[in-house]
Amino acid sequence: MKKKNLKSWFKSGSPWVWMTAGGVSIAVIMTIGLLAVIATRGLAHFWPADVIEATYQIPGEAPRVMAGELVQAEEVPRARLAAAGLPVDVKGGEFMTRELFKVGNRDVYGADFSWVVDEWMSDKKTPENMVVMERREWGNFYGYLVNVKESGNLVAEGDAAWDELQKRITRIDELHAEITKLEKKDIGRINYGLEGLRLKKRSLELKDELSPAAQADLDAERAQWDAEYKVLETQLVALNKEFNRDTVTVKTVDGREQEISLGKVVRAYQPNAMGIGQKLSFYGAKVWEFVSDDPREANTEGGIFPAIFGTIMMTLIMAVIVTPFGVLAAIYLREYAKQGPLTRTIRIAVNNLAGVPAIVYGVFGLGFFVYVLGGSLDRIFFPEAAPAPTFGTPGLLWASLTLAILAVPVVIVATEEGLARIPRALREGSLALGATKAETLWKVVLPMASPAMMTGLILAVARAAGEVAPLMLVGVVKLAPSLPVDGNYPYLHLxxxxxxxxxxxxxxxxxxxxxxxxxxxxxxxxxxxxLVIALLNLSAVFIRNHLREKYKALDH
Incomplete structure (x- = not known):
């Protein structure tokens, strides 16, 4: 009886329902767990952790005072520490606690992270007057504030030095913003204009049209740029002088004093004296800096706004390129091409292209787009810039085109499946009412297939936005000095x-x-x-759902 019931249970398909449900559940749990780990470890970095000061003494060595933020703690076998050359008594307990501290002061100690053994630390405390200075160079400084100086003259010391330091850091931030605007926007505009003049002159020389009158016009325009530059240069020198005017004297926990220019300080704070409200405010400021500022310190400090902008810009350009080509190819294969061996071969090739490794597309993009197409554009349209390449070098346009080729098979397959689902009766009804085939396609078939097109675009964006290997060959770099969009014509620099x-x-x-x-x-x-990929996908999903609701009535 039991065998019969078990057999009936298998025949009912219930085991497979539970198996698929279990697989989906495991996948969801793993995805949520991965995101939780990434979020916890990433977002915790911006929290102003307390700075611990302690005495650290390795057996047989003199004690030393150290301070830093506790980053990581782990249990390590004594034998492993002994094998590393540390004077560990292997007859003690099986494990010892090893801790990673961010001690900062790289210009003093040579490294800003240090592993220590917890059992060898004593007199741990978190003094409220411990100062953390986030610097533009050399990482964080941990120590105590001694005094603040202006042009070498003492301004404040002791308890009054902290408030004075905060006022002057605010002033430094304002000066830094002015200097950045002057260098990137105003002086950048002049440099762009001067480079344009150089190319214009070179173009006239190549065409043998550089007459004395044309040279005089170029010289007059250059003189205007030079005059404007001298004014800005004077302002920049004055701002830099003010920027580097103030200094602060600080002391490490082991008694070493050093003087730091406030121009190198981003912010100073006392984490041990902060309340929960102050820490939350600081945390919000750090997260905002991360998403809105430029990187510094070999990309290990500051923000990643240029990377966010580049990712979104490249993905949007890719979507604009891939959608019409993918849709047109799918329309031809489904609506116009004669169904036969050649069409089936093309479909097989399209499906196989979706499985080609991404780096192969990168090599193709470098060889064809950059060297062949870009080099040809340079020879035809930008001969005056030679030998410096304009489009004959990796850039935003070639990166977007490479990703478009990578993603176009996905759009073709999804769109063709959407076209195949449109009932034949709708096409015949439209033709019977006197519409042409083109009108039927444009006004009946394509609107109903638009959700499938958006599905293909969503899949294309999801794949393309996360690709790295091909982009390393066709336009992505470690640090871009400026954004591809600015106030200089043609505004979008592909x-x-x-x-x-x-x-x-x-x-x-x-x-x-x-x-x-x-x-x-x-x-x-x-x-x-x-989050960026999810935002792009959710935007496309919203559009798809809107189109699906709009044309739902036509399905019935």
Whole structure:
């Protein structure tokens, strides 16, 4: 009886329902768990952790005072520490606690992370007057504030020095913003204009049209640019002088004093004296800096806004390119092409293209788009720029086109399946009412197939936005000096190189000289990449659902 019931249960299909449900559940749990790990490790980096001061003494050596943020703690076998050359008594307990501290002060100690054994630490405390200075160079400084100086003259010391320091850091931030605007926008505009003049002159020389009158016009325009530059240069020198006017004297926990220019300080704070509200405010400011500022310190500090901008810009351009080509190819294969061996071969080829490794597309993009197509454009339209390439070098346009070729098979397959689902009766009804085939296609078939097109676009965006390997060959770099969009004509510079979140993760995680400092940024950037892709996909899903509701009535 039991055998019969078991056999009936299998025949009913219930085991397979439970198996598929279990598979989906495991996949969802793993995805949520992965996102939770990435979010926890990445977002925790921006929290202002307490700074611990303690005495550390390795057996047989003199004690030393150290201070830093506790980053990681782990249990390590005593035998492993003994094998590393540490004076460990292997007859003690089986494990000892090893801790990683961010001690900062790289210009003093040579490294800003240090492993210590917890059992050898004593007199742990968290003094409220412990100062953390986030610097533009050399990482964080941990120590005590001694005094603040202006042009070498003492301004404040002792308890009054902290408030004075905060006022002057606010002033430094304002000056830094002015200097950045002057260098990137105003002086950048002049440099762009001067480069345009140089190319114009070279073009006239190549055409043998550089007459004395044309030369005089060029000289007059150059004189205007030079005059404007001298004014800005005077302003820049004055701002830099003010920027480097103030200094602060600080002391490490082991008594070493040094003087730091406030121009090198981003912010100063006392985490041990902060309340929960102050820490939350600080945390919000750090997260905003991460998503809105430029990177610094070999991409291990600051923000990643250029990478966010580059990723979104490249993905949008890719979508604009891939959608019409993929849709047109699908329309031809489904609506116009004669169904036979050749059409079946093309479909097989399209399906196989979706499985080609991404790096192969990168090699193709480099060989064809950059060297062949880009080199030809340079010879035809930009001979005055030679030998410097304009489009004959990796850039935003070639990266977008390479991703478009990578994603176009997905769009073709999804669109063709959507066209195949449109009932034949709708086409025949439209033709019977006097519409042409083109009108039927444009006004009946394509609107109803638009949700399937959006599905293909969603899949294309999801794949293309996360690709890294091909982009390393066709336009993505470690650090782009400027965004591809600015106020200089033609405003969108498709020839410029860009930063990308995926490549930024690779660079920070595997190419950084400071691995410990880069690790939390890898998690934070990975989380941001997931969020950017999710935002792009959700936007496309919203459009698809809107189209689906709009044309639902036609399905019945």
């Amino acid at each position: 020839d410029q190189k860009i930063m990308h979140l995926g490549f930024h993760i690779y660079d920070v995680g595997f190419q950084s000289p400071n691995v410990e400092a880069a690790r939390p940024l890898v998690y934070a950037t990975a989380l941001l990449l997931v």
